[in-house]
Amino acid sequence: MKQSDSPNIPVPNLGVALIPIVLTIGLLGIQIFYYDDFTPHIALALGFAITALVGWFQGYRWKDIESGAFHVLHVAMPAVATLILVGMLVGTWISSGTVPLLIYYGLELINPAWFLAASMLLCSVVAVVIGSSWTTVGTVGLALVGIGTTFGIPVYWTVGAVVSGAFFGDKVSPLSDTTNLAAAVTETNVFDHIRNMMPTTIPAMIIAFCIYLIVGGEANVEAAQLAQIEQLKAGLKAHFDMGFLPVIPLLVLMGLAFFKVSPIPALFIGCCFGALVAVINYGYNLHDVLTIAHSGFKISSDSESLNTLLNRGGVTSMTWVVTLIMFALTFGGALERTRCLESVVGAIMRLTRGFRGLQTSAILTSIATNVVSGDVYLSIALPGRMYGPEYDKIAYSRLNLSRAIEEGGTLISPLIPWNAGGAFVIGALGLSMGAGDFSALLYIPLSFACWLSPAIGILYAQTGWFSKRAEATAPRTAATPQSDDYVVKTPKETSDAGLGL
Structure with missing residues (x-):
């Protein structure tokens, strides 16, 4: 995804990148826990507005932020x-x-x-x-x-x-x-x-x-x-x-x-x-x-x-679910376009030392991207592309990374109510979400297999068990991707999206 006519704007520092993320999570918390109202749509819309404002101060034009948001919507259609x-x-x-x-x-x-x-x-x-x-x-x-x-x-x-x-x-x-x-x-x-x-x-x-x-x-x-x-x-x-x-x-x-x-x-x-x-x-x-x-x-x-x-x-x-997904993806697309997510991931990568930290960070980054962006595709594509070269450097197989992003991406998505997976579960099964009644969300901790897998994955990362080393092959030539390289795309540009969600 290109930046239209905007100049080459650098990645924001971590403090700036966290502003829209922290404020949006705060708005979601107030809406859900203080007002006892699980309707996160407007909180996510405000999150998009905050992200756009941060991007404007960085030097992005409106059409850049708009194209980033609409691109993710297009891919998710x-x-x-x-x-x-x-x-x-x-x-x-x-x-x-x-x-x-x-x-x-x-x-x-x-x-x-x-x-x-x-x-x-x-x-x-x-x-x-x-x-x-x-x-x-x-x-x-x-x-x-x-x-x-x-x-x-x-x-x-x-x-x-x-x-x-x-x-x-x-x-x-x-x-x-x-x-x-x-x-x-x-x-x-x-x-x-x-x-x-x-x-x-x-x-x-x-x-x-x-x-x-x-x-x-x-x-x-x-x-x-x-x-x-x-x-x-x-x-x-x-x-x-x-x-x-x-x-x-x-x-x-x-x-x-x-x-x-x-x-x-x-x-x-x-x-x-x-x-x-x-x-x-x-x-x-x-x-x-x-x-x-x-x-x-x-x-x-x-x-x-x-x-x-x-x-x-x-x-x-499905109206409630579809509109929720559109709000969440718009917010996630704006974060990706303004390179806020890239800044956060980059900060994590700078802190990792060795395989244990790298594998654990990959799982947690995928989970965090799921929570913040509401998009399972981004939670797989972003850490998958960003962390890949780091595994090559320490001679560990990228199969460890592919397992990590599946555990933090595919399996965690149904446990996040504003994620596409969680919103679908709530809508398709007709779970009641009345004001002040969140009992239906008890399915989240009871979906044992979904959260046990990343927990076991983190255990293996810390112990070194089932952590595959890289085979002796020709060195990869791909450099660490920049923001334009990890645009959310599924196989066949997500033409087959849906049966895999």
């Missing part, structure tokens, strides 16, 4: 389109009976004693197969939340298990765009990258599985709950077909993912098949399915729990 399509998918798949069928047979097959552990494993497998945490959360995850609710399991426990499984499956899937991005920016082989993540992935998954198994084992379903479950199953069976037709949209989507069809057309085709099944099976007309795709599915049954479970989806259900 496939992810925004994916969000919108998942909203449409949820609505049409409920109307087709696909989601109700998954809930019905989930109630039949999954025992509440091991529900959480099974949910994590199921989401892991689906995410690995299709390469998408977002699609897994919006389809299978949504069904599991409904099942868990009927079992009397708190929703934040179920969401924690779903997020742990979905984002870990995404992390180790060769079909995921974030996995391919981490390998690309560190110039490593994607399959070597996946293999090198196993030392942190496997222990984190085993620990999380054991916790979910123990907690799930305490969920004893009482007679009243069993009666409620049977009533819900009866309601699902009365209103929806439990035969083969509702399975078709799911099979189509999984088939398209298997054949590596780009996610945006794949999700749209999945919506179309859901709408088609709704028309054939339930007699909806064109106007009905268009309304459902836009405004979500609506049912008025005698069962309040059934209504609460199924009245969701549609483009409008």
Whole structure:
């Protein structure tokens, strides 16, 4: 990204670079914790304004800051389109009976004693197969939340298990765009990258599985709950077909993912098949399915729990999430354009000594970029490009770096509410975010696999365990990239963004 007609402006000093970051975090804290209102949109907009003002004092013109913000928005548009399509998918798949069928047979097959552990494993497998945490959360995850609710399991426990499984499956899937991005920016082989993540992935998954198994084992379903479950199953069976037709949209989507069809057309085709099944099976007309795709599915049954479970989806259900992501990315783009992020990363690099400090810094930088910018792509691309040459200097493999940025990038993104990943989880699963009620955010500490992995990665960095040395190869010629070199780009300019989130 060029600087238009502006002169070559140097990187700001650390004190100046921290001004917009610290003030924005302060505004977010006041909005969320003092006023008990989780609507961070305007705080992030003010953060963008503060960053623009800092940039203006540095010598940047408005069109430079604007182009930086809009560039990141442009790159993120496939992810925004994916969000919108998942909203449409949820609505049409409920109307087709696909989601109700998954809930019905989930109630039949999954025992509440091991529900959480099974949910994590199921989401892991689906995410690995299709390469998408977002699609897994919006389809299978949504069904599991409904099942868990009927079992009397708190929703934040179920969401924690779903997020742990979905984002870990995404992390180790060769079909995921974030996995391919981490390998690309560190110039490593994607399959070597996946293999090198196993030392942190496997222990984190085993620990999380054991916790979910123990907690799930305490969920004893009482007679009243069993009666409620049977009533819900009866309601699902009365209103929806439990035969083969509702399975078709799911099979189509999984088939398209298997054949590596780009996610945006794949999700749209999945919506179309859901709408088609709704028309054939339930007699909806064109106007009905268009309304459902836009405004979500609506049912008025005698069962309040059934209504609460199924009245969701549609483009409008994603409005809060999409606008939040746009505000966050605009702020992150301005920080990147004014080189504030580069200044912070540079200061960290100057403090690192040896592999232990470098590896730990890479993980923490990726996490911090996730928190500040709200963009998972930037949290992978920025430290991936900036730290790469430092690993070459100390003769350690860049596979250590690719693992670090996946742990601080892909896995941490769903745990940050204003990040694209966290905002998606909140929106897709319909988590209640009323004034002063943050109980839904309890899923964050309960997504054990997501934060255990970077914690284990830091442990390995300090002990030297599973820290791969560089192989004897021809020296790299690439210099440490400057600000124009780490513009946020995914493989194919993020044309495949979405199935990997």
